[in-house]
Amino acid sequence: MLGAFAWDPATLTLSGTTRVVAGEPAVITLAGNGHQPVTPENAGMIITREGDLVKLTLTSGTSTDVAWSLVWKN
Numbered sequence: 001m002l003g004a005f006a007w008d009p010a011t012l013t014l015s016g017t018t019r020v021v022a023g024e025p026a027v028i029t030l031a032g033n034g035h036q037p038v039t040p041e042n043a044g045m046i047i048t049r050e051g052d053l054v055k056l057t058l059t060s061g062t063s064t065d066v067a068w069s070l071v072w073k074n
Helices: none
Strands: 002-008 013-018 026-031 045-049 051-058 064-073
Touching: 013 026, 026 064, 051 064
Parallel strands: none
Antiparallel strands: 002 013, 013 064, 026 051, 045 051
16 A cells, blocks of 8 residues: 655655555556656565556565655656
């Protein structure tokens, strides 16, 4: 479940929290609108592209709220 999220136009960063169920991927799908994500992937976070859609997949070994952020470039 998507929790609180915020957009920072100065840094082109979208960040938020998502409730993740243990062992189940949580997928957030965003429209790129011509922008490219530049955040490196880290443990429990995978970024994929499908055309202009960006999918952020989050996983966790425990059921918890996961904080995430995605930095974009023009």
